[in-house]
Amino acid sequence: MKADAVRGHLDGLLLAVLEPGPLHGYAIIAAVQQRSEGALQLRTGTIYPALNRLERLGLLGSSWESVGERRRRCYRLTDAGRGSLESERTAWREFTAAIGSVLNPAATAPAPRPAS
Amino acid sequence: MSGTTDTSSGNGPSAPDPVAAHVAALSDALHGPGRAKSRMIQEIRDGLTDTVEAHTREGVPYERAARLAVREFGTPEELAPSCQRELTIAQTRRTALSVALTVPFLIACWHLIWTSGQDWQLQRTPQLVAVQLAAVAAVATLLAVAALAATGVLARRLRTPRRLPLAVAWAGTTACVAMVVAMVALTVVSPLTTNWPVVTVAGVVTALLHGLVASSARACRHCARLPVG
Numbered sequence: 001m002k003a004d005a006v007r008g009h010l011d012g013l014l015l016a017v018l019e020p021g022p023l024h025g026y027a028i029i030a031a032v033q034q035r036s037e038g039a040l041q042l043r044t045g046t047i048y049p050a051l052n053r054l055e056r057l058g059l060l061g062s063s064w065e066s067v068g069e070r071r072r073r074c075y076r077l078t079d080a081g082r083g084s085l086e087s088e089r090t091a092w093r094e095f096t097a098a099i100g101s102v103l104n105p106a107a108t109a110p111a112p113r114p115a116s
Numbered sequence: 117m118s119g120t121t122d123t124s125s126g127n128g129p130s131a132p133d134p135v136a137a138h139v140a141a142l143s144d145a146l147h148g149p150g151r152a153k154s155r156m157i158q159e160i161r162d163g164l165t166d167t168v169e170a171h172t173r174e175g176v177p178y179e180r181a182a183r184l185a186v187r188e189f190g191t192p193e194e195l196a197p198s199c200q201r202e203l204t205i206a207q208t209r210r211t212a213l214s215v216a217l218t219v220p221f222l223i224a225c226w227h228l229i230w231t232s233g234q235d236w237q238l239q240r241t242p243q244l245v246a247v248q249l250a251a252v253a254a255v256a257t258l259l260a261v262a263a264l265a266a267t268g269v270l271a272r273r274l275r276t277p278r279r280l281p282l283a284v285a286w287a288g289t290t291a292c293v294a295m296v297v298a299m300v301a302l303t304v305v306s307p308l309t310t311n312w313p314v315v316t317v318a319g320v321v322t323a324l325l326h327g328l329v330a331s332s333a334r335a336c337r338h339c340a341r342l343p344v345g
Contacts, residue, residue, distance in 0.1 A: 053202055056268070070162065
């Protein structure tokens with residue numbers, strides 16, 4: 001999936017990979033790549049300003065923590081972030097259902113009635 | 117792998133390390149509050165270093181791993197607009213906060229001085245100037261408070277206007293001009309009153325706070341002119 005297509009969903013992706021627990025920047029990148037099995041082409045540097053923005057909006061919290069031999073900025077989901085993630089999921093389900101019903105009408109149309 | 121010159125690449129000791137060069141180029145391109153900028157640069161440097169380490173663990177030579185990491189991250193030209201957007205908003209919030217805190221404080225100081233002492237009550241012209249300056253400063257303060265809200269939690273629901281940083285920068289500049297005029301008025305009038313020591317202290321405080329807001333507003337104007345993504 002191209003970077004431009006991913007960009008609109010970046011917030012949801014970042015919130016989702018932080019749902020299980022706090023992660024630092026590179027671990028977030030690795031989690032996104034791992035969950036998508038490398039399908040998402042993303043300029044990984046763009047996640048850092050995105051993380052800053054989500055923190056400013058109160059959806060993430062962060063703190064410097066020792067990870068291995070270095071100190072790294074670790075991000076965690078806030079309660080507001082969990083709420084936002086749920087909203088993102090709902091919006092995504094509705095979006096894919098709507099697009100799916102147009103692209104693949106046979107899969108979503110009700111089964112035809114048997115001829116009497 | 118600290119982002120210093122790599123001597124193991126075979127290109128000689130003068131070959132620049134791709135990670136260090138990338139971070140330096142990005143740092144040169146970005147402007148904003150020092151702390152916010154250094155934090156962002158530090159995180160990106162850490163991320164690049166981690167990416168290089170991940171590649172070298174898979175057996176990729178350092179020089180190639182560093183080039184791969186830089187390519188995956190995006191060029192400084194690709195990253196700068198989105199990074200600058202956050203730094204511009206950080207500078208906007210800093211300027212708005214400085215206006216929102218200092219201007220009401222100064223208005224309160226002026227009000228106390230103006231309402232204390234009968235000699236002062238006789239100076240009608242400074243009073244008129246003060247009222248007008250207070251009105252201008254109050255408008256600037258309201259804009260600053262609105263900007264803080266619009267770039268904070270409200271930004272979850274409302275799109276931040278693209279011209280907001282410029283508006284806050286000019287609000288800060290306007291507040292600075294009001295401070296300077298007030299300071300001059302206070303300084304000129306103070307010898308004519310019995311309250312001149314208090315007025316002099318207020319003038320000095322005004323000058324100090326003017327310096328604080330003016331530098332922040334100047335930085336905000338500069339950030340507001342930079343391209344953001």
